[in-house]
Amino acid sequence: MRICVVGAGYVGLATAVMFGKLRHEVSVTDIDGGRVRTVNSGKAPFYEPSLENELAKLVKAGSLVATTDTVTSARDAKFVFMCVQTPSMPSGRIDTRPVKKASRDVAKALRQSSGYKVIVMKSTVVPGTTDSVVRPLLEKGSSKVAGADFGLCMNPEFLQEGSALKDSMEPSRIVVGSSDKRAGDLLMKLYAPIKSEKIKTDLRTAEMIKYASNVFLATKISYANEIADMCVRFGIDSETVLAAAGKDPRIGPLFLKPGLGFGGSCLPKDVRALKDRARADGYGSELLSALLAINGRQPLEAIWLLEREIGPLQGKRIAVLGLAFKGGVDDIRETRAVPLVTELLAKGARVVAFDPMAMPSFIKVMPTIEYASSAQECLSGADGCIVQADWKQFGTLGRKEFSRMRFPVIVDGRRCLDPAKVERAGAKYLGIGYGRT
Numbered sequence: 001m002r003i004c005v006v007g008a009g010y011v012g013l014a015t016a017v018m019f020g021k022l023r024h025e026v027s028v029t030d031i032d033g034g035r036v037r038t039v040n041s042g043k044a045p046f047y048e049p050s051l052e053n054e055l056a057k058l059v060k061a062g063s064l065v066a067t068t069d070t071v072t073s074a075r076d077a078k079f080v081f082m083c084v085q086t087p088s089m090p091s092g093r094i095d096t097r098p099v100k101k102a103s104r105d106v107a108k109a110l111r112q113s114s115g116y117k118v119i120v121m122k123s124t125v126v127p128g129t130t131d132s133v134v135r136p137l138l139e140k141g142s143s144k145v146a147g148a149d150f151g152l153c154m155n156p157e158f159l160q161e162g163s164a165l166k167d168s169m170e171p172s173r174i175v176v177g178s179s180d181k182r183a184g185d186l187l188m189k190l191y192a193p194i195k196s197e198k199i200k201t202d203l204r205t206a207e208m209i210k211y212a213s214n215v216f217l218a219t220k221i222s223y224a225n226e227i228a229d230m231c232v233r234f235g236i237d238s239e240t241v242l243a244a245a246g247k248d249p250r251i252g253p254l255f256l257k258p259g260l261g262f263g264g265s266c267l268p269k270d271v272r273a274l275k276d277r278a279r280a281d282g283y284g285s286e287l288l289s290a291l292l293a294i295n296g297r298q299p300l301e302a303i304w305l306l307e308r309e310i311g312p313l314q315g316k317r318i319a320v321l322g323l324a325f326k327g328g329v330d331d332i333r334e335t336r337a338v339p340l341v342t343e344l345l346a347k348g349a350r351v352v353a354f355d356p357m358a359m360p361s362f363i364k365v366m367p368t369i370e371y372a373s374s375a376q377e378c379l380s381g382a383d384g385c386i387v388q389a390d391w392k393q394f395g396t397l398g399r400k401e402f403s404r405m406r407f408p409v410i411v412d413g414r415r416c417l418d419p420a421k422v423e424r425a426g427a428k429y430l431g432i433g434y435g436r437t
Helices: 010-021 033-040 049-061 070-075 097-112 129-142 164-169 181-190 203-234 238-246 267-280 286-310 337-346 359-365 375-379 392-396 419-424
Strands: 002-006 025-029 064-067 079-082 118-121 151-154 173-178 197-201 317-321 350-354 384-387 409-412 428-431
Touching: 002 010, 002 070, 002 097, 010 025, 010 049, 010 064, 010 164, 025 033, 025 070, 033 049, 033 064, 049 064, 049 164, 064 070, 070 097, 079 097, 079 181, 097 118, 097 129, 118 129, 118 181, 129 151, 129 203, 151 181, 151 203, 173 181, 173 203, 181 197, 197 203, 203 238, 203 267, 203 286, 267 286, 286 337, 286 384, 286 409, 286 428, 317 337, 317 375, 337 350, 350 359, 350 375, 409 419, 419 428
Parallel strands: 002 025, 002 079, 025 064, 079 118, 118 151, 173 197, 317 350, 317 384, 384 409, 409 428
Antiparallel strands: 151 173
16 A cells, blocks of 8 residues: 655655555655755664665665655545654644645545545644644645545654654554544544554544643653652662662563653653643643753753862863763754853863764754763763763673773763762762762
8 A cells, every 4th residue: 555654754754664564655854954865765764674685675675765845745645644753843832834734745646546535644743733824724725625635633642763664663652543433433443553552533633642642741750850859868778669669560671760860752741742732721830840940950950969079160161971962862953052151161161072973963052162082081081971862882882992081071961871880880879869978
């Protein structure tokens, strides 16, 4: 079956590769010609090794191609998945311009094609968007009617960067919201080979499920950070506390790891968007406001820990390891490294940074700080270090690297290092939520 995926980002490419592996003929469209050429060369335009390996196989076999021509690709497809970005505006509201552009292009394809096809919104949009923005543009541009001439569905994604393909092939659940029974049934049939729980609902409910899920994840992270910050001041290791709390089946252990806050393309944006959507309907969410406030201040906790150990940072050389929003990816969207480095500079520190994959992007955002070519070079001569992203390679650092520091003090901002190992290697270990001295 022919499937068109609009948008070659994480969600779009993971969706395309998934359907390619299920033996469908897939066309991926994107407005960025460079990105299209990258995909057609068998490479992903972002760091995701497992996805790229499968992409290369599909491109070589001719079962997945990329193009800038959305209209032709969508015209010839039975299913069209819209996977474009919905970035935050300054108010927190989502920017629907990419969605509108994709909808207009798909509408042209609908006008040119005969037969019933299903249009699937996979982009994260606030409740009511598929009905109030996407549907009118599709109907107006095609002169066709949703539910009669074509189907319209909302199918939110629940992917994590770094495991996007695995999360697509083995999802915890598949949610299908539809404007009519026929469209929902057809999309459910398309997903039949994927063995997971499937939930059928309406468009708005499907949109809200995505936000409810992400806000809860953000809540667990912020809760873990609040508990961790208190534990430091009480002289307690939060790792033991949170592990025990997570044994309660009503709580669960996932996302109870303290750190410098949540980042990436989803959680911060989705919390802000839901808060804005609620405010538009006259509801002020104190919880969502608190989540954003806690997340905004959490990078400062690492600086507080460092200052408590080495004193004022004026003129001191501080190493920052990890610039992506988490280890294993090259994505710097909403990374906590930006507020962390900004505050270090405001305190007069000289910052030197290293990341295995994210430096080319980060340099564009913060071009004035110093960058190192390795973790060892980054630590050399440093008066202290903050680990901002949990790259596995940072866990292998030892006496050889720490001995090059002027003052071997390590603030583990992601609790990804072994405190005892760090101490045995001759460095002072400080960590978010690590209240033991």
